[in-house]
Amino acid sequence: MENKNLIRRGNKLFTKNLTPGINVYGEDTIFVDGVEYRYWDPFRSKLAAAILKNLDVELKDTDKVLYLGAASGTTISHVSDLVNRGFVFGVEISKRVAKQLYLLSMRRRNLAMLLADANKPRTYIKYVPLVDFVYQDVAQKNQVEIFKKNISLYLKKGGLGFLALKAKSIDVTRKPKAIYREVYKELLSEFDVLDYKVIAPFQKDHCVFVVQK
Amino acid sequence: MGIFFLNLLKIGTCNKFINYCCKHKTVVYILYSNADSIFVFHQNKDKLELIHSSEIFDKLRSLNIVNEESINKFIENYERKLEDELGIGKSKIIDISEVEDPALINQILAEASNRVGDEKLFSETKFVLERIEADKLKRIDEDKLIIQYNETLDQLTKVWNILAKRIREFLFVKSPELTLISDDELLIRELNAAPVESILEKYKLPNNLTINLNPQDEEEFKELIALAVEVHNRLERTRALLSEKVQRLMPKTSSIATPIIAAKLLMLAGSFEKLAMMPSSRIQLLGAEKALFRYLKTGGKLPKYGVLFQHPDILKSDKSKRGKVARKLASKISIALKQDYFGRAGH
Ligand SMILES: C[S@@+](CC[C@H](N)C(=O)[O-])C[C@H]1O[C@@H](n2cnc3c(N)ncnc32)[C@H](O)[C@@H]1O
Numbered sequence: 001m002e003n004k005n006l007i008r009r010g011n012k013l014f015t016k017n018l019t020p021g022i023n024v025y026g027e028d029t030i031f032v033d034g035v036e037y038r039y040w041d042p043f044r045s046k047l048a049a050a051i052l053k054n055l056d057v058e059l060k061d062t063d064k065v066l067y068l069g070a071a072s073g074t075t076i077s078h079v080s081d082l083v084n085r086g087f088v089f090g091v092e093i094s095k096r097v098a099k100q101l102y103l104l105s106m107r108r109r110n111l112a113m114l115l116a117d118a119n120k121p122r123t124y125i126k127y128v129p130l131v132d133f134v135y136q137d138v139a140q141k142n143q144v145e146i147f148k149k150n151i152s153l154y155l156k157k158g159g160l161g162f163l164a165l166k167a168k169s170i171d172v173t174r175k176p177k178a179i180y181r182e183v184y185k186e187l188l189s190e191f192d193v194l195d196y197k198v199i200a201p202f203q204k205d206h207c208v209f210v211v212q213k
Numbered sequence: 214m215g216i217f218f219l220n221l222l223k224i225g226t227c228n229k230f231i232n233y234c235c236k237h238k239t240v241v242y243i244l245y246s247n248a249d250s251i252f253v254f255h256q257n258k259d260k261l262e263l264i265h266s267s268e269i270f271d272k273l274r275s276l277n278i279v280n281e282e283s284i285n286k287f288i289e290n291y292e293r294k295l296e297d298e299l300g301i302g303k304s305k306i307i308d309i310s311e312v313e314d315p316a317l318i319n320q321i322l323a324e325a326s327n328r329v330g331d332e333k334l335f336s337e338t339k340f341v342l343e344r345i346e347a348d349k350l351k352r353i354d355e356d357k358l359i360i361q362y363n364e365t366l367d368q369l370t371k372v373w374n375i376l377a378k379r380i381r382e383f384l385f386v387k388s389p390e391l392t393l394i395s396d397d398e399l400l401i402r403e404l405n406a407a408p409v410e411s412i413l414e415k416y417k418l419p420n421n422l423t424i425n426l427n428p429q430d431e432e433e434f435k436e437l438i439a440l441a442v443e444v445h446n447r448l449e450r451t452r453a454l455l456s457e458k459v460q461r462l463m464p465k466t467s468s469i470a471t472p473i474i475a476a477k478l479l480m481l482a483g484s485f486e487k488l489a490m491m492p493s494s495r496i497q498l499l500g501a502e503k504a505l506f507r508y509l510k511t512g513g514k515l516p517k518y519g520v521l522f523q524h525p526d527i528l529k530s531d532k533s534k535r536g537k538v539a540r541k542l543a544s545k546i547s548i549a550l551k552q553d554y555f556g557r558a559g560h
Contacts (some may be wrong), residue, residue, distance in 0.1 A: 129325065
């Protein structure tokens with residue numbers, strides 16, 4: 001991924017801190033030419049893992065993003081760094097972690113959070129406009145269906161969708177590979193699938209997909 | 214918010230719109246509210262034209278009463294106005310969340326974005342969401358509070374057991390005879406209330422090994438006991454509060470399952486909603502997940518019950534009949550849960 005707010009040092013990723021002086025979850029920071037960057041841990045973020053695995057995905061400085069399953073905000077904080085002049089809407093269903101996400105959003109001018117169920121995308125239609133990028137990491141049994149519904153309502157034509165697929169939440173008893181293949185086919189029937197990567201060793205039994213509408 | 218709408222009319226923001234509407238009584242209107250603005254579109258063949266947007270945002274900000282209710286009310290008033298004054302009935306006003314066609318929705322969202330300008334749209338939506346979401350996040354969930362108390366109770370019980378064990382160890386130094394009193398609570402409450410000698414007397418225990426420690430050590434012992442008693446008192450108060458709360462939230466379930474088991478089921482399910490929606494076969498096995506997993510992986514015996522095993526009906530029934538009793542109990546609980554869940558106030 002090429003993005004001016006992302007740098008690599010060896011095999012490490014860093015994002016330009018949107019809120020200099022404040023870190024989010026105790027991550028390290030470094031300074032490059034007087035500018036602060038936050039370390040992006042691939043073991044804590046599936047997007048970082050995917051980028052290190054050379055997934056073909058683009059996120060631009062001005063992109064508008066809909067992020068489903070934002071949890072307490074680990075990855076979304078880096079997405080907010082990356083789309084510095086864009087905007088991110090974070091959807092999270094659990095009130096407990098949504099409170100942390102809310103506090104994060106108070107500090108970031110390009111981040112807003114919604115306590116909502118991504119499986120019912122119409123409940124936030126009054127607040128979320130069309131976006132350039134849909135990111136999903138919800139670990140639900142019907143995660144592919146949720147992904148398709150949200151893309152259909154909120155993604156611009158030509159925009160990208162990123163799906164972090166957790167095989168175990170679809171079916172614990174089946175082989176992950178078989179599930180990946182099936183999901184690949186299902187996605188292919190509706191979108192262009194630009195790329196996919198299994199993100200071991202960073203996450204077990206996860207495959208990420210990039211689709212284009 | 215009603216007054217607010219009149220203000221808009223007064224200052225003439227809507228005049229152009231009204232003129233337009235009067236001329237085109239037959240068009241389809243789509244009402245779109247993007248938190249800060251209301252957009253009205255005219256669908257002309259397959260092209261969408263924005264014919265009106267009222268920018269209520271600055272007003273909302275100055276009134277400082279942005280919440281979901283106030284926005285909905287605003288929209289309602291707006292709809293009523295359209296109906297009363299312009300004869301545009303409800304059937305012609307469509308809320309965007311009810312628009313069927315995703316492509317049309319895409320078009321509306323894009324159009325709104327174009328009209329208002331991205332920067333404004335996003336920063337203002339963020340402002341509104343910060344208020345609306347804070348309202349949602351601040352609401353108290355009684356089920357979550359019960360789960361908290363249940364966990365507090367479990368942890369306090371552990372603390373109590375640790376302290377009781379420590380006190381017994383101490384007694385082997387100071388007064389081993391007292392360890393013959395086997396009930397922890399009784400022993401510790403006695404120690405807190407009276408000197409060791411009189412307890413020995415009261416319980417007719419021998420007094421051959423009991424000693425007096427030096428004052429500092431005696432003080433340490435006393436304080437340890439006081440702490441344990443404090444923990445136990447806390448535990449009892451939490452248990453009473455928990456039981457009261459469970460009975461209030463789930464009266465029918467509590468009377469069938471007992472409040473303690475009802476609370477445990479709630480904790481294992483994670484929320485009242487999830488528990489109420491569970492099939493009774495899962496309720497029967499809540500708390501037996503480990504055994505169930507072992508069964509699925511390696512075979513062996515299918516567990517018959519989870520936390521239900523503490524229920525008096527099961528404890529008092531024959532071992533051979535317990536599976537059947539558990540199944541019946543779970544199904545009664547499942548019915549009670551649905552009655553409690555759907556019968557809540559405000560539901
Ligand atoms: C694996 S975590 C996401 C971690 C996060 N993406 C990160 O990397 O920082 C999955 C999250 O999705 C949330 N979730 C699950 N189902 C959801 C739904 N239907 N709608 C919204 N969020 C959901 C969970 O509450 C959980 O916080």
